[in-house]
Amino acid sequence: MRVAFVGKGGAGKSSLAGTFARVLAGTGERVLALDSDPMPGLAFSLGIDRVDEGLPDETVEEYNDDGHRRFRLRQGLTGVGAVERYAVQGPDGVHFLQLGKAHGQRWDNTRQHFGFQHVLDDLPGDGWSIVGDLPGGTRQPFMTWGRYADTFLVIVEPTPASLLTGRRLARLAATAQAPRVVVVANKVRESEEVERVGERTGLRVLGAVPFDPELETADRLGRAVLDHDPQGQTATAVRSLMDVLLTGMEPS
Numbered sequence: 001m002r003v004a005f006v007g008k009g010g011a012g013k014s015s016l017a018g019t020f021a022r023v024l025a026g027t028g029e030r031v032l033a034l035d036s037d038p039m040p041g042l043a044f045s046l047g048i049d050r051v052d053e054g055l056p057d058e059t060v061e062e063y064n065d066d067g068h069r070r071f072r073l074r075q076g077l078t079g080v081g082a083v084e085r086y087a088v089q090g091p092d093g094v095h096f097l098q099l100g101k102a103h104g105q106r107w108d109n110t111r112q113h114f115g116f117q118h119v120l121d122d123l124p125g126d127g128w129s130i131v132g133d134l135p136g137g138t139r140q141p142f143m144t145w146g147r148y149a150d151t152f153l154v155i156v157e158p159t160p161a162s163l164l165t166g167r168r169l170a171r172l173a174a175t176a177q178a179p180r181v182v183v184v185a186n187k188v189r190e191s192e193e194v195e196r197v198g199e200r201t202g203l204r205v206l207g208a209v210p211f212d213p214e215l216e217t218a219d220r221l222g223r224a225v226l227d228h229d230p231q232g233q234t235a236t237a238v239r240s241l242m243d244v245l246l247t248g249m250e251p252s
C-alpha cells in the first residue's frame, strides 16, 4: 500500500497519517512513514521524539552538469539503502523519514529537497508500504512530492475553505492523471457533513473521522493519539479507513 495524505493546512493530514502508519505497521506490514513537510508534524503523531532529522549531509553529493549545480544521492547509495540506514525506527516498527529543516548555507533547501526526492523516486518496491504526509495546499502534490503514491487521501474538514481546497485538489488530481484519489471527512460532528464533503469535492468518501477532543489533548501533550487513547474515536476511525482500503475498493 502506498498512500499519501493531502489537503489544506490544518485539515488533519499529519494526525491521521501518523495514526494510519502505525496501525498499518501493527498489522505486520513494513511501513515507511514519510514527512515531506519541512515543518514538523508527522513525528509527533507517530510518537517519535526525533523531529528535525532529515537525511544527513553525507547522503547527497553535488556535481557539475555542464556548468549547472546538481545534486544526487551519494555514489552507491540507493533509496532503499538510505531508508534502511537513516530512517528512524518508531513505535509498532514503523520507519520514519523526514525532509529535515534546512540548516545553513551548506545544507540549503535545494540540496535537501533533491536528496529527499531522489530517495522517494528510488524507494523500495515490494515489501514496503509507504504512508506520506504532504505539505498543505495544492502545490504539485500529485506530480512531484506524492508521485510514489497509488492512493491519495484528501483530508477535508467540513469548513468552506477546506471543502474548496478539496475540490481544487480533486481537479488537479484529474489533470495530473493521479491514481486513485478519495476523500476523508475529518473533524466531523454531524453525519450530513460527510455527505457535503462527498458532494462538494466530487470524490468518493473513503470514510469519516469524528471531531475528537482527545486528539487535541494528545497534541498538547506532544503524544501520539494511539498512545494517549488507543481505543478512542480517532484510532477506531483510522482502523476502519484502513479496513476499507485493505478489503480492496474499486478505483474511483
Ligand SMILES: Nc1ncnc2c1ncn2[C@@H]1O[C@H](COP(=O)(O)OP(=O)(O)OP(=O)(O)O)[C@@H](O)[C@H]1O
Pocket: 007, 008, 009, 010, 011, 012, 013, 014, 015, 016, 037, 041, 135, 136, 186, 187, 188, 209, 210, 211, 212, 213, 215, 216, 219, 234
Ligand atoms: N479529528 C479531529 N478531531 C479534533 N481535532 C483534530 C482532528 N484532526 C486534527 N485535529 C486537530 O487539528 C489540528 C491540525 O491537525 P494536523 O496538524 O494533523 O493538520 P495538518 O493537516 O497536518 O496541518 P499542517 O498543514 O499545518 O501540517 C491539530 O490541532 C489537531 O489536533
Ligand SMILES: [Mg+2]
Pocket: 013, 014, 015, 037, 040, 041, 042, 133
Ligand atoms: Mg501536518
